[in-house]
Amino acid sequence: MMQKGFRYIIRLAKETPSVSPPDDFTVRVMAQLPELKPERSIIGKDCAFCFLAAACFYFITGIVFIAGVRKISTVTVLPHWIMVQPQIAFITGSGFILLGISLLKNSRFALRTARIGLVIYIGFVLINGITAHKAFGAVLPGAAGIFCFTGSGIMTGGFLALMLRRYREQLVNSGAPFIKAEN
Amino acid sequence: MDQKQEKTIIKRVQAGDRDAYACLVDKYKGPVFNLAYRMTGSFQEAEDLAQETFLKAYAAITRFDAKKRFFPWLYTISLNLIRNHLKRKRKVSSEILQDNITGDDTGNPENTVVRHQESEKLSRCLEKLPADLREAVILRYYQELSFGDVAETLEISLSAAKMRVYRGLEKLRSFMKDK
Numbered sequence: 001m002m003q004k005g006f007r008y009i010i011r012l013a014k015e016t017p018s019v020s021p022p023d024d025f026t027v028r029v030m031a032q033l034p035e036l037k038p039e040r041s042i043i044g045k046d047c048a049f050c051f052l053a054a055a056c057f058y059f060i061t062g063i064v065f066i067a068g069v070r071k072i073s074t075v076t077v078l079p080h081w082i083m084v085q086p087q088i089a090f091i092t093g094s095g096f097i098l099l100g101i102s103l104l105k106n107s108r109f110a111l112r113t114a115r116i117g118l119v120i121y122i123g124f125v126l127i128n129g130i131t132a133h134k135a136f137g138a139v140l141p142g143a144a145g146i147f148c149f150t151g152s153g154i155m156t157g158g159f160l161a162l163m164l165r166r167y168r169e170q171l172v173n174s175g176a177p178f179i180k181a182e183n
Numbered sequence: 184m185d186q187k188q189e190k191t192i193i194k195r196v197q198a199g200d201r202d203a204y205a206c207l208v209d210k211y212k213g214p215v216f217n218l219a220y221r222m223t224g225s226f227q228e229a230e231d232l233a234q235e236t237f238l239k240a241y242a243a244i245t246r247f248d249a250k251k252r253f254f255p256w257l258y259t260i261s262l263n264l265i266r267n268h269l270k271r272k273r274k275v276s277s278e279i280l281q282d283n284i285t286g287d288d289t290g291n292p293e294n295t296v297v298r299h300q301e302s303e304k305l306s307r308c309l310e311k312l313p314a315d316l317r318e319a320v321i322l323r324y325y326q327e328l329s330f331g332d333v334a335e336t337l338e339i340s341l342s343a344a345k346m347r348v349y350r351g352l353e354k355l356r357s358f359m360k361d362k
Contacts, residue, residue, distance in 0.1 A: 006352040009305065009359065013324035016302040019226065021216040021233060026208045029237045033201055169263075 044103045044110070047160075047167050051100030051114070054156050058093030061149070062086045079135035082142075088128065092121065111168060118161055125153035184210055186252075193249050196241075204244075208237050211254065214326055215261050221321045222265045223272075224310050232268060236261040258336040262318055269314055308358035316351035323348045 022028075065086040072078060099117045102110040129150030136142040184192070184206065195203040215236050220229035240247075240260050247256060309317055322333045334344035 006356060009352055009355050010324055012301055012305045013320070014327065016305065016325065018213065018217050018325075019220050019229070021212050021230060025212050025216070025230070025233070026205055029208050029212075029234055030202075030205050032234070032238055033204065033241055 044105065044167065047114070047163050048100040048103040050160055050163050051096045051103060054160060055093040055096035055100060057152075057156065058089045058096065062089030062093060065089055081131050081135040085132070092124075095121070111164065115161075115164055118157060118164065122154060122157040122161075125150055125157060129153070189253055190249055193244070193247065193253060197245050197247070197249065204237075204241055207253070211257055212237075214254070215257065218258065218261055218321060218326060219265055221306075221309065221325050222262075222269070222314070222317060224306065228268065232261070232264055235264055239264065252335075255332060255335040258322070259338065262336065265318075266314060304359065305355070308355050311358055312351055312354055316347055316354060319344060319347035320351035320355065 063086075069078065069083055069086060073083070095117060099110075099114045103114055104110075129146055132146045132150075133143060136146060189207070189210070192203050192206050196207070212233065216229055216233040219232040219236070220226060223229055223232065236257065240257055243260070247253070309320065312320065319333060319337065322328045322336060323330065328336065330341060330344050330348070333348065334341045337344060337347070339347070
């Protein structure tokens with residue numbers, strides 16, 4: 001049905017002569033095989049470990065924040081957004097734990113969830129950084145702290161995104177009918 | 184080489200028999216090379232990409248599930264490499280090396296010339312297509328895969344594969360009219 005209107009193009013395409021690779025193609029491919037090094041494969045476990053490490057980072061940061069907020073709040077009144085940073089760090093850490101555990105399953109759903117979770121995380125890190133900066137003002141120690149925290153959050157996100165990308169590529173290469181190709 | 188023999192060869196390669204891989208290269212070098220050639224329009228680039236495809240496939244073959252069919256897996260690797268290459272290159276070369284064309288030229292010489300001219304025109308139009316539509320059309324009509332195999336290779340649904348092919352043909356038709 002669909003082909004009726006395109007019969008001429010289809011016929012031309014089918015009649016187009018094929019091209020042949022050089023005669024020594026196979027020999028050349030085979031000659032290069034010994035030079036290959038075995039690939040270091042990234043599996044779900046590796047990704048899960050990185051996500052759990054990121055969770056640890058946020059839990060430790062949360063504990064540091066609790067101590068810091070308590071100490072500073074005795075001297076001065078802190079903006080609400082700064083006061084809730086420990087909770088935000090713990091929630092982020094919990095999110096990473098969930099994503100890390102799901103990645104252990106090596107499933108299509110887990111990889112997709114981790115990718116979506118990571119996009120939300122990076123977006124949130126940026127929003128949090130901007131909001132905290134606005135709440136805290138341009139006071140130097142505070143601004144520098146927010147900058148470092150936001151920067152480390154983005155770097156963490158970037159590193160995890162890279163891991164997920166390599167993991168996905170390896171799954172595609174392993175023949176698993178995994179995820180839609182990105183064009 | 185039938186499916187059963189192919190699976191045996193793949194298992195041998197996976198077990199460490201490197202020489203057995205030559206049988207797989209021999210069997211698929213033509214289709215993989217043609218796919219790369221139609222996508223890039225350049226003989227040299229097609230050769231490099233086809234070689235890279237086989238090297239990459241060899242490096243990953245231990246993780247290939249031997250219960251599955253080999254060629255959609257190989258094509259997927261090839262297409263990923265081609266896509267990355269086109270992204271890097273952006274501009275596709277329009278070089279056509281007639282010397283390497285090995286089609287059947289028997290029959291009426293006039294018809295053959297017209298057919299070659301039309302085929303060339305189609306090839307030029309094909310190069311104007313967006314990469315996702317181009318690969319769908321090439322797989323379906325140049326490589327003569329079924330829609331199911333096109334969908335499997337591109338890792339999209341059957342309806343999405345049909346839609347891509349249809350959109351590709353539609354664009355090709357309008358490019359052909361413009362020329």
